[in-house]
Amino acid sequence: MSRHSALRQSLLSVVVALALLPAAASAERLALTAARLVDVDSGTVRNNAVVVVDGERIVDVRSDGQVPADAKRIDLGDATLLPGLIDCHVHIDGQSGDFYTEAFRRSPIDNAVKAHIYARRTLLAGFTTVRNLGSAEFIDVALRNAIQRGEVQGPRILASGLAIGATGGHVDGGTGFSPYIRFEGFSGIADGVDAIRAKVRFDVKNGADVIKFMASAGVLSEEESVGEPQYSQEEMNALVDEAHRWHRKVAAHAHGTEAIKMAVRAGVDSIEHGSFLDDEAIALMKKHGTWLVGDIYNDDYILTEFARLKYPESMLEKERKVGRTQRESFQRAAKAGVKIAYGTDAGVYPHGDNAKQFVKMTEWGQTPMQALQAATVRAAELLGRNEQVGAIRNGLFADVVAVPGNPLQDIRVMEQVSFVMKGGKVEKGAGAAP
Structure with a gap:
């Protein structure tokens, strides 16, 4: 085998070995917490909201205020979470x-x-x-x-x-x-x-x-x-x-x-x-x-x-x-x-x-x-996108916004969006890139 052939064989072995390795761990999971969450599916408001995000998707929605140990918390305080x-x-x-x-x-x-x-x-x-x-x-x-x-x-x-x-x-x-x-x-x-x-x-x-x-x-x-x-x-x-x-x-x-x-x-x-x-x-x-x-x-x-x-x-x-x-x-x-x-x-x-x-x-x-x-x-x-966006629900894209106070009591707060997440990326507010 020539020197170049040996080198090619060696590189191929490395590529194959890397391909067989387990996938790298996903980015750090996030947990959004706020006083309230508007559940648009049921038309109700849930208190002590927790929305857990893994990558682009929502993986858990809770009303007990409990943040999973493996998730980084972004606390939005006395705010209301809504779907994007x-x-x-x-x-x-x-x-x-x-x-x-x-x-x-x-x-x-x-x-x-x-x-x-x-x-x-x-x-x-x-x-x-x-x-x-x-x-x-x-x-x-x-x-x-x-x-x-x-x-x-x-x-x-x-x-x-x-x-x-x-x-x-x-x-x-x-x-x-x-x-x-x-x-x-x-x-x-x-x-x-x-x-x-x-x-x-x-x-x-x-x-x-x-x-x-x-x-x-x-x-x-x-x-x-x-x-x-x-x-x-x-x-x-x-x-x-x-x-x-x-x-x-x-x-x-x-x-x-x-x-x-x-x-x-x-x-x-x-x-x-x-x-x-x-x-x-x-x-x-x-x-x-x-x-x-x-x-x-x-x-x-x-x-x-x-x-x-x-x-x-x-x-x-x-x-x-x-x-x-x-x-x-x-x-x-x-x-x-x-x-x-x-x-x-x-x-x-x-x-x-x-x-x-x-x-x-x-x-x-x-x-x-x-x-x-x-x-x-x-x-x-x-x-025709209700299996992707439009609600805070497991499996949907993590499109989440927050407004101060409660929009069901004062709808004008919808003009004061303080936090925006799209597909798991924080675009505005706490955690956004500078």
């Missing part, structure tokens, strides 16, 4: 600003450069999972992947890629401008059954976890109506059929009553906004098990800030028509027992302020516990 929060409707790669600056002086590259900042703000506000509904140039897919690789700090992202919509509709950024103006880049515009099916496939091909489309007109765009349907029933049916064929859930932007009903009949998984619900729409949503994701904090911010940001008066006038009616619709849906998941439309207002909606949800029909469940276990169910 979930926002089912964000635009994490953008932030609304001056309308004409956004349209003519910035590009998706500007959004991509800043997206990680918004992701970090969202995570540190306690939102460990988000669903991003509409993103230029697949920025949300790239951001999701970078977070998964550990390159930037942020929540788990379910990305939609391009929102799909009709020519001249809410997704068409060229509406209202000169027909000679052209916007370059990927487009979500698709008309007709075949083109819509192709656009769904294009989103899936490029990494979309969920499909988002515009069933109706909207507020912050230049087409005239707020809520008129912008696809035919046949087109909506085809879109949902194609998305479900690829095992993707469908979120329908829908303000107007008829558009909501059409989207529900088509089989969408969630109605976003749901501003003009009537009794028939509510009954249809209950019959089909369709979720409502109502962004009912947004109105406050838009009406106070968007005039300053130089948005067209036509958009502000549409918001004046929508705001209170949307909240009244939310209230009626909550009373009727429609399934509700938490979603804010963050990006229209500042990222990191996602928790401000809790107050509005309790003002407009939900109890504090129901609002907390909407942002945890219910949201996880909508996303």
